[in-house]
Amino acid sequence: MEDLLTSSAWALESKYYGLAKQRIQARWAQGLPALAAEEAKPRRYPHVDKDGYATMWHAVAEAVGNGILHPVEGLASAMSQVLAGPRGGSSANTSGSKVAVLPIQGTVQKRGGYCSLGTKDLVAQLNAANRDPEIAAIVLDIDSPGGQVDGTEEFAQACALSAKPVVAYIDGLGASAAYWIASQASFIYINSASTGYAGSLGVLCMSIDQTAFLEKQGYKVEILRSSRAVDKARLNSVEPLSDVVRASVQADLDQIGETFIAAVERGRAGKLSTKEDVFTGKVYRGSDAKKYGLVDAIGSLQDAVNKAAQLAQSGSGAGKLASSITQTLQQNGI
Known part of the structure; x- marks a missing residue:
């Protein structure tokens, strides 16, 4: 059952569930099993290799129009190994190299989940792509509302330090943690202006304070802590939030927020509009995101792949953070 759930879109997505429900009820009405024999078999999608692990994609410039991205084999057996990309084939770019496409889809999490890779996985794939001699550049295929703070900064820095050019492609939504990551790319496309x-x-x-609700239900919750652990789990849903705890959480949020802002300003240096404060938490549609410098262009995944290949050919767009740090050190005579 777990194999079926993790490999069937209808079992995880509500928009597919409704359609599947109609088909299943129709089959029952005819006295047939809920699923045909072929439908009941766990599917092996292109992003899963023969061992059941998520893989990285590679694409060739000017060759994604058929909608097919080929998985790069060899990553699942040892994440630290050099990727064994398929040999042969042609490329529209002069070097004949490939562009790796990393999926950042769903909630950003450090360890990932059923429907998405974790930032730990993505850092490993990014590093593997940098070591693979067949891969010239990297595209981040993003459709995410954001997610967990922990792990986001690490992956964003890995993108900024990449020895090979990184281009971001926002396919629908690139928000919060997902945009933090995208901002470290050399160029950002978004799929639509509207x-x-x-x-x-x-x-x-x-923070959800349930104390009044619990009292109404006849419950009185009391948390007992060991004598010295007076600050343990003070942010919870069964005790009122004290001013001290609120101030502490606010300080943490402000510090993380400033780290986020600094990363975006560094990654989008010279591109952000001075006419709009983009750090209020507002989400912008594609046309406005381009207007205010959050993205560089409206385009497709194919455009992103081609751009990445062009940056690789020109030798630009790699290791932006490393270059800026080196430049700063040189300017200060270090």
């Missing part, structure tokens, strides 16, 4: 969105630059923490 239906693509980018932004939500900032961090938040939610």
Whole structure:
């Protein structure tokens, strides 16, 4: 059952569930099993290799139009190994190299989940792509509302330090943590001026006080802590939030927020508009995101792949953070 759930879109996405429900009810009405024999078999999608692990994609410039991205084999057996990309084939770019496409889809999490890779996985794939002699550049294929802070900064820095050019492609939504990551790319595309969105630059923490509700239900909750652990789990849903705890959480949020802002300003240096404060947490549709410098252009995944290949050919767009740090050290005579 787990194999079926993790490999069937209808079991995880509500928009597919409704359609599947109609088909299943129709089959029951005819006295047939809920699923045909072929439908009941766990599917092996292109992003999963023969061992069941998520893989990285590679694409060739000017060759993605058929909608096919080929998985790069060899990563699952040892994430630290050099990728064994398929040999042969032709390329529209002069070097004949490939462009790796890393999926950043769904909630950004450090360890990933059923429907998405974790930032730890993505850092490993990025590093592997940098070591693979067949791969010239990297594209981040992003459709994400953001997510967990922990792990985001690490992956964003890995993108900024990449020895090979990194281009971001926002396919629908690149918000919060997902935009933090995208901002470290050399160039950012968004899929649509009207239906693509980018932004939500900032961090938040939610606290739900259930004390009044619990009292109404007849419950009185008391947390007992060991004598010295007076600060343990003070942010919870069964005790009122004290001013001290609120101030502490606010200080943490402000510090993380400033780290986020600094990363975006560094990654988008010279591109952000001075006419709009993009750090209020607002989300911008594609046209406005381009207007205010959050993205560079409206385009497709193919455009992103081609741009990455062009940057690789020209030798630009790699290791932006490393270059800026080196330049700063040189300017200060270090």
